[in-house]
Amino acid sequence: MLDIQIWFYTGCALVILGSLGTVFGPGVKDPVVRILNTEIPAVGLSLIFLTYNHTIALLTFIAATVIITLILLRAVVRLEEMGAEL
Amino acid sequence: MLVPDLVSPFVVSLYNPVIAVGILVGFIGLLGISFQKNDLSVLILTDIVGIAMLIVVAAVATDLAEALILPGLVVELAEILAISEILMSREMRKSGKKVELLPVPLSLDMEILKTAPNFIALALVAYGVFLTGFTGGAVAGVGILFYVLSKTYRGIPFGLWEGMSGASGIAWCLWIAGFLIFFVFPQIWLLGLFLSSCGLLVKVASKIGLVGVMGREEFKKE
Structure with a gap:
């Protein structure tokens, strides 16, 4: 039986490293890379929810993350089609 | 403590x-x-x-x-x-x-989008109203969104969206009244519960009203 704190601290580390990667990481000039980087703190936050047993919040968060990614990618595609500077 | x-x-x-x-x-x-x-x-x-x-x-x-x-x-x-x-x-x-409003590589020109949306949207909204609360709002919202997306080619009467924004405000009032009843008259908790859950239903379902802001600018107007 693994200690539950492992999941908690893995989640914390993923959230911090992922947000650092989204802000300063390599290749973030490209908005698609930046959007993909935001998935890492999302996974870390899911692990934190899991340690707290927030089941409904976890399910809703996964659904909301998918929708947010779709919205952001749609914005990128439409702005690129208009020839905006990204 | x-x-x-x-x-x-x-x-x-x-x-x-x-x-x-x-x-x-x-x-x-x-x-x-x-x-x-x-x-x-x-x-x-x-x-x-x-x-x-x-x-x-x-x-x-x-x-x-x-x-x-x-x-x-x-x-x-x-x-x-x-x-x-x-x-x-x-x-x-x-x-x-x-x-385009939705940059998808498919052309969404399927027969089911012309014949079925009335029935599917009605079934989803009715099931959402039956569920009430947060889940019901999400189900009913998906029904409304499906109806909107399948009718995009024909244009949407946008007075409808104004009405939805109004319904959203009334839903807040129902929700707050429900909470007040919980604390002020705890003996009629069932009424408070139903007021809050119906308010939340309308609130979540009408979040799709944000699509209406897009509709004002981009959908074909009639």
Whole structure:
């Protein structure tokens, strides 16, 4: 039986490293890379929810993350089609 | 004692590290926003700040956190949708070019979108009303969204969207009245429960009213 704190601290580390990667990481000039980087703190936050047993919040968060990614990618595609500077 | 006894000591011991992580992540996200000049990057970094907000709320633990996280998620979703719409319509005004509403590689020209939407939307909305509450609102909202998307080619009467915004306000009032009844007259809790759940149903279902803001500008008008 693994200690539950492992999941908690893995989640914390993923959230911090992922947000650092989204802000300063390599290749973030490209908005698609930046959007993909935001998935890492999302996974870390899911692990934190899991340690707290927030089941409904976890399910809703996964659904909301998918929708947010779709919205952001749609914005990128439409702005690129208009020839905006990204 | 500030923390009630039914909260396990393990959860209480996690409180300080979680708050520290939340504040640190929020700081990193806001720092990134302050350095950025590109609007789209700022929009993406808003997502990080939203995650920091959710971490701080999750630190409350117990069922209260769960009840607070759900509206937080809905608000974050609505905020990102609205800001991305503003960015796109500003760019459209600047460059004068029009692009498709949904940039998908498929042409959504299927027969089921012409024949079935009335029935499917009605079934989903009826099932959502039967469920009530948050889940019911989501189901009914999917029904309305499906109806809107399949009718895009024919244009939507946009007086409908104005009405939906009004219904959303009434739903808030129902919700708040329900909560008041819980605290002021606890003996009629069933009425309060139904008022809040029906208010929440209308509220979540009419979040799709944000699509109506797009409809005013981009859908074909009749």
